[in-house]
Amino acid sequence: MTTDAIAAMVADARAAFGDRIVTTDADRIAPWLTDWRGRYHGISAALFEPADAAEVAGVVALAGRHGVALVPQGGNTSMVGGATPPADGSAVLLSLRRLNRIRQVSDGQAVAEAGVILQHLHEAAAAAGQRFPLTLGARGSATIGGLVSTNAGGTQVLRWGNMRRLVLGIEAVLPDGTVHGGLAALPKDNRGYDLTQLLVGAEGTLGIVTAATLRLVPAIAERAVAWAGIADPQAGLDLLRRMQAATDRIESFEIIPADTLALAVAHLPGARAPLSGQYPWQLLIEAVAAPGELPPAPLLEELLADGVEAGLVADAVLASSEAQAEAFWTLRDSLSAAEKSTGPAVQHDISVPVDTMPRFMVEAAAAAEARFPRTHATAFGHLGDGNVHFHVRAPVGADPARWYAEDAPVITRFVHDAVTAAGGSISAEHGIGQMKRGELERLGPPARLAALRGIKSGLDPLNLFNPGKLVSLAPRSANP
């Protein structure tokens, strides 16, 4: 039945648009059927590649007519299988990569289509003397549509917020095939429910984002990067609070335990620890200056000296050159890879209320190690956001395949239970996708789950937009 429906939809699309926007060529479809980490595999008999919002609306209308589900996909960089089609072949891929125009860069905002690669937006903003202040490792392939639809975060959330705070307006195709033209960012508009914020983080289950109006901020003229040694995470949070009370120019504040840092130093050729002394926890701090602002280095130096005086900082060093600043960041960015090089590890993208994060980092790690003997638990991350990267490494000598299949899921449930008990979230940045849907159903507050289902069924009653991701509805009763 599904096969027939897809074939009919493809035929209609060819009749309407020619061969240009749809392919059934298995070789061309294949790269998009597996997520980038190779964990999820799906089947799609067709790949739709419209070039503008009107063509997206056309594809959505055809999908509705034939009862075929659509899986929107941008850069295919989901961490939770959010852009991989279902394995039963019941859906088709809808790529937004051809919607790749930056429609406008003006003072303080940009309008970018869904398929624009993040790095291209960075470059366009920079060319206009401005900055789009959200960045992450996948910036060379992640696209605006995906970043909007997953409410992406990154390393600069501390000052500028996640995608939710940077999206001023959205253009999207809704499940009924209409185009929601919400790009004009009216500062005051009280005509009912906030569709913009509803679509941010909806993982393509409520609308296909085709373009977004995004906030730009002043370019960075200069940055200062420091490394500091502290006794415990609470000292780090106290230091951050002091710094934030004194300035709004702190852009990053990362906390790293000494043993994980040691792994990274050992893993990276030619790397060395920024501080010679031994400190159980270390901080990477970046302050910036926009053009015309006072240079950030003296400011950061003064703030660190104040931290030393307050008994919060044991030692600190300011990067003396841009190359050294880069070296500091390279260490930070190597933590996950360094950990993985030592053997199997399971990672968790979680968050807890900011004030409780210092205690959680210490206590949850100890609890995990006690509960799962010979594992090694590490918590690091964005201290100001309550965002913990919580990694648990397998016992030395564990068989990877068996450990991933049998032990890792138990550990993950243990960590998610701890997060939930702490009033936190089992997804800080990466979303739910297909990876965490079961855990969300297990742990999500019933009121929230019911609300998610209500919204989904109200806007997408046929469950045609990214089915099986984020929230599950009862299976569709019938194919047409």
Add this chain to the structure above:
Amino acid sequence: MTTDAIAAMVADARAAFGDRIVTTDADRIAPWLTDWRGRYHGISAALFEPADAAEVAGVVALAGRHGVALVPQGGNTSMVGGATPPADGSAVLLSLRRLNRIRQVSDGQAVAEAGVILQHLHEAAAAAGQRFPLTLGARGSATIGGLVSTNAGGTQVLRWGNMRRLVLGIEAVLPDGTVHGGLAALPKDNRGYDLTQLLVGAEGTLGIVTAATLRLVPAIAERAVAWAGIADPQAGLDLLRRMQAATDRIESFEIIPADTLALAVAHLPGARAPLSGQYPWQLLIEAVAAPGELPPAPLLEELLADGVEAGLVADAVLASSEAQAEAFWTLRDSLSAAEKSTGPAVQHDISVPVDTMPRFMVEAAAAAEARFPRTHATAFGHLGDGNVHFHVRAPVGADPARWYAEDAPVITRFVHDAVTAAGGSISAEHGIGQMKRGELERLGPPARLAALRGIKSGLDPLNLFNPGKLVSLAPRSANP
């Protein structure tokens, strides 16, 4: 049928809670059946007054069981009939006024229940050395639940945003009777749709807000208030842009046409125009300093001098005392009353894209006066928000009753057409309620209207939460 259902619901409530939370005493109910301006009148056979979220949930569960619709009400200060029950007696009033505790005031945030009066929150924040930066004329009676549910604005939106930006978390009872406990404001939480922002501005049609976590900002240690004369609104916007590029401490920036100002000066006993010269447009500008910041007066003086030099400002004066600053604001706050004292006038709460506001103010006023001879159209308001107060005064000698009944609605449709053509919103601050529902249906983009209906029907399939406000569903098919 409805009468029986309400009687059964009241009996169940008495059985469950005693007489404490429900009354059918017509004298006690009467004050809440009419909106504060006396424009909308409703009927409600019962008034429910629960004292906490659990009791609200209990009332909602009873409403669901008996199929009785609920009209939530706080301070009853809606400008659009949003809190007045329907005239057919099919709904009952749910007052949130007894949920009046401020649960917490901590550094940077407060948790206030729905029935907390805005001014009480101002006082509690001030007592803690902080400030809740949203204020408006009705602050002595408007409540937090209503302010959240209408995404209220006010005079300080320029710097701090409307309610949507100040709400960090929400506790609400959903139509299925579950309590959404979303007060803990996690900076990073990607567990699906943003229920907090969905409930902000939903006018009680999706959930009964019982408490909110709200952002607090530094207290004002000192303020500087200036009055400036300019040639046209574009000069005002250019001046604002220059000031905003130089500082983030401008809190208010109001534009007023000379003839409306003259009305206010004449209307207010003892008032005088701040500037002696004649300038077609005038500005009220306020800059502030938090404790420890440099005083705002020299800053504002310098910014105004820069504006004079740039040819944007013709003349300007800084209030020399707090009393004079108050006098400036009193003039601004008297504009509407002064206008009304001259005869019938119809007012519109609209917004347009900020960049187009200067042109819109001039052109739409001219167009309205051309289309409706002998009327007088005035546009003033919050220049930085694109929020125009667009008033049209009746011809001198017009019969008020006839003019309000026959001419005013035609004028309103004309104004709304102009706003829509300009890409603006027919509701900037006040919401839709029952007053603008027909206009929203007439002018709302079909995609938006369909989305509003989809969300509403998905979350409140029985249409029991504030029916007839904001968005209309098909009438309920049957009573139980």
